Amino acid sequence: MALTSRPRGTNDIIPGEIELWHELEGKIRQVCHAYGYHELRTPIFEHTELFQRGIGDTTDIVEKEMYTFVDRGERSITLRPEGTAPLVRAYIENNLGSGALPVKLYYYGPMFRYERPQAGRYRQFTQFGFEALGSSDPLLDVEAIALPIDLYKSCGLSGFQVELNSIGCAECRSVYRKELTAHFEPHADNLCRSCQGRLHRNPLRLLDCKVESCQVIAKDAPKITEYLCPDCADHFSQVQKYLDTLGISYVLNPRLVRGLDYYTRTVFEVTSSELGSQNAIGAGGRYDGLVQELGGKETPAVGFAVGVDRLLLALKNQGKLQLSPSGPALYLVHFGGETKHKAAELAQGLRGRGLWIELDYADRSIKAQMKAANRLNSQYVLIIGEDELAKNQAVLRNMGDGQEESVALDELEQLITIVGACGK
């Protein structure tokens, strides 16, 4: 096994790329701040049972995609495959719902799922998600759509689409489930193999199957929205009304169901036309039963998760998130005698003032050092030769226009004024 290759489905984020992440992370914090969401950091791993209960035993994630291991204390531990269940666990455990509601929280970090990697899908991937707990106000559902849209827009992303649906509460869904099963059952023989399995376990999943023969049958299946109870129907229509008020365009998709068991009522998904087959850049919905399911008080909640890797991929494909080139404020060129010591001393002082200072470590020719300074995109170069050093002077060269001037070496402040003004 090669020590020099990373595990399958993982990525190194190297200099030149990490800056894009930093920029995006800054935008995430900004938009969360604007909507009043606060960060909550949970462990990377949790008790396996949290996900079994939270996400649902029969979901693909729990059945075949979790990184699960037994630790030395013989506890079953799982690397988190998603962020909502851990956040809800932390909400309950820290009694965060004891004050004014709703409580608005967000998370950001790596998630793990054992899947075959492909474009926009990795075994370790990064999700940003946020959750509003303690209110069933449809306006919060709408803000859960508005927030990521603000984020996408602030990144300059275009070509994304919001799909919306309501899958009702437990009661309207159980009625609908029966209707749906009744619709598909006569056609059971014509369904694909995985759908035949879903027919009784989770008939809602039949609706978004991509196999053509299944789509034909699903085409005139009853729609969930026609089976919503009065409360859920009212909630859903209010969601749409708020969306209209905020000028957010969306597409109603009665076949949109989510892969995690905890969702109720509103569900939504944002897809990007800039991506390949894995085109969802964010998805979410309401989950009014999860907090109680995990042992807390009955607490309605709604949330959304953004696939950060995919968002970055979409932006890259669109040529967005260009970086402004940065470079050292000053490159110290030294040659001979005590000049390197002087350069080291100067660097120490200037770095202490927060300036990015570079110098040559290989005692190369002045030409080589100038070349290096240029390659690093240095704003200024300070040339310290033996003659100048004897007079306590050096030549300061502006790499932008080639202008040179003589500066006194014992007047650090003068250097800082000139060089520091150019930014760091």
Next chain:
RNA sequence: GUGGGUAUAGCUCAGCUGGUUAGAGCGCCAGGUUGUGGCCCUGGAGGUCGCCGGUUCGAAUCCGGUUACUCACCCCA
């Protein structure tokens, strides 16, 4: 878990139907200016041709296997 594509220098890739010292561009280092970057010119370093096996006088090239990457299915962010 299933299927397709790919694997040659740090990077992007040539290398035709098997033939002798495996190439280009970019990047890197040095020189052209014994103290001045970008442009140009010259030179240099750098390769287990993914790995294992087979066919052959001879394999980067053909065959089998394997691993990795990649795209798609499934599913999902």
